[in-house]
Amino acid sequence: MRSRSLPSSLVDACPCGRSAAYADCCGRYHTGPLALQAPDPESLMRSRYSAFVKDLRPYLLATWHPSTRPADIEPPEPGLQWLGLDVRRAVQLDADHGVVEFVARSKLGGRAHRLHEISTFVREDGRWLYVRAAD
Numbered sequence: 001m002r003s004r005s006l007p008s009s010l011v012d013a014c015p016c017g018r019s020a021a022y023a024d025c026c027g028r029y030h031t032g033p034l035a036l037q038a039p040d041p042e043s044l045m046r047s048r049y050s051a052f053v054k055d056l057r058p059y060l061l062a063t064w065h066p067s068t069r070p071a072d073i074e075p076p077e078p079g080l081q082w083l084g085l086d087v088r089r090a091v092q093l094d095a096d097h098g099v100v101e102f103v104a105r106s107k108l109g110g111r112a113h114r115l116h117e118i119s120t121f122v123r124e125d126g127r128w129l130y131v132r133a134a135d
Contacts, residue, residue, distance in 0.1 A: 015053040016046035017085050026050035030059050038063075041098030041121035042090035044128040049104055053082040065122060065129040081107045096123040099134065 014025035021027075026047040028034045036059075038044035044063060051059045057073045064070075083105040092098040098121040106113045118134040 014046075015050045015082065015085070017087075018046065022050070030054075030056055036062055036127060038128050040090075041092060041100050041119075041128055042087060044121060044130065045087065045090070045100040045102060045119060046085065048130060049082075049085045049102075052076075052104075063128075063130055065124075065131045068132045077108055079108060083107055083112075097121070098123075098128070 012022050014020050014022045014027070016026050018025050027050075029036065029038045029043070029047040030051060038047050048060060048063060051057075051063075055076055057075070060073055061069060085105075086103045087100060088103065089101040090098070091100075099118060100121065101118045102116075104115045104117075106115070120131040120134050121128050122131050123129070
């Protein structure tokens, strides 16, 4: 009997920077029984970063609060490379509100880019949702 191995995309390191395989980290929030069920704002932020890396636009829209969610998300520019995520601060303000400060690094056309954002999150109906970048 042959053993079945997981696809390499599931055993590869998670793009979010945690020391876990994608399937055991952000992948479990992208698909399967825990889909859309990140347990806290930081986990949701990391899963959204991983979704950008893997171009999972439906997941990004599903985890975006309806009050600020765009109608769609443009596909990534050809050649865009995500280089890493640094979560600087993650604070759960109360049972249903949180803030995550992060820096996401990318490269496009030979130029490095940094997105430094302080994001706000809210929990509604038991699910954490990205609201917007703080002012």
